[in-house]
Amino acid sequence: MQATPCPKCPLRALSVMLANTPEELAVIESLRDSQTLLRAGATLIREGERGGRLATLFAGWAFRYKTLRDGRRQILNFLLPGDFIGLQQKMTDESPHGVEALTDVVLCTFPRDTVWQLHQRLPAVGYDITWLAAHEESIVDENLVSVGRRTAAERIAMLLIRLYKRASALQPGAPGRSVLFPITQQHIADALGLSLVHTNKTLRRLHKLGLYRIVEGHLVLLDPGALERMADWYGTGVPEARPLI
């Protein structure tokens, strides 16, 4: 596959991304291994695997998850273009979580020591990476609050709002439009700590209330205000901007 040069990366044009100097981009591109295409459903990192790849998600959606022995699965968070994959995993350790593609996906892969190289050669980028890690944590924090303390309806309202915002920030165009939403009810259930059946019933309820619509894998929020009120969401909390190495 013909790899996109970093300076021409379309993700850079988005306002949510951090600015980098041309020199920084040159270094980043020189470190990059290649771009890799993977099919929807592919496992990018297996739980417990050693030496998994380090990558950024160039296109497509994925998710991080952990499973218990008997198969219960918890989705930790969803990964959208610009997100890091495999940052948590220290050099030779095994990955504490799995990563799976929700759609066809393009990864920019890097050698395992890239994080260290960047810190050493480009402190400003190293700093951004720290901030990125801290930011991903606050997304997980937010999920933990939902799963721990919100009711099923509140959790779902929250998830719809958060994913809508993240997706629309990546999709230039008027607000209020529909955004890609490539996840099944099973994914929602696994992300929110709910059963599939209850997820379906609750989703149905919100749908009948006219709060959202999903058509052909695209989500529209018909009443964002009502959803935010239902989710007990401050609107503060996690800022939506996400940097990219």
Next chain:
Amino acid sequence: MQATPCPKCPLRALSVMLANTPEELAVIESLRDSQTLLRAGATLIREGERGGRLATLFAGWAFRYKTLRDGRRQILNFLLPGDFIGLQQKMTDESPHGVEALTDVVLCTFPRDTVWQLHQRLPAVGYDITWLAAHEESIVDENLVSVGRRTAAERIAMLLIRLYKRASALQPGAPGRSVLFPITQQHIADALGLSLVHTNKTLRRLHKLGLYRIVEGHLVLLDPGALERMADWYGTGVPEARPLI
């Protein structure tokens, strides 16, 4: 208060901490503001507060939390000596979570731009900070799995094991000993997404099974193997070593 010099920091003697060169420690100490003593129950960072402090926990226990408007509270994770406080908070933003002291606490406080200073002047330390942030995230990941997919008994077993391991790693001495455990059942409930009453009943059940004992704020695991089996815990996952700037 007489501040402990960083090179003499007792935390450094612990095997779980990262090694730093004398030069690095000198820079770190030069950046440090002071040491601050705060009482048990004190709020270190208020939710939504701007310009909160940046600090490391030198002594004592604390916890991070978020609350919903109606008062429901979720504890995100517990902070033990050596942990960072306020790393998530970008410069001028408001803090996405609160931090409260569980015991009397001593903080080593730093100016807000210390993270950047360290990245710039000591890339190796910057790298450690990135790893620390990623590591704290995996603790939250683990909590999310518990709250989302484990039963009450499993969650409590998990929490007892995890806190015991973290605390005993900081407390030189024979394994199998008792460790400080300065949290109430209300804290456990808020960390695990359970009600206080159900937490009490479940705790009681595990106690009657002879799995643990808490005496005068100190925890002993009487049957760690049974607890691990109950928690469906692999033992892999989050490594226990934690670095310190």
Next chain:
DNA sequence: CGACGTGTTGATCTCTCTCAATTAGAGTGG
């Protein structure tokens, strides 16, 4: 001594889970 925080226990109540069955659409092979 009364107020308060923490732990404990019993009695309901209900939100969510589990089990079961049905529908609809997409893909596949004959």
Next chain:
DNA sequence: CCACTCTAATTGAGAGAGATCAACACGTCG
């Protein structure tokens, strides 16, 4: 073109883990 299979969504019924409500015990403290 049509059975056949699979996945995803849907709905009803019954069961259960955990929530809520209410008391009470105990120790500390001003």
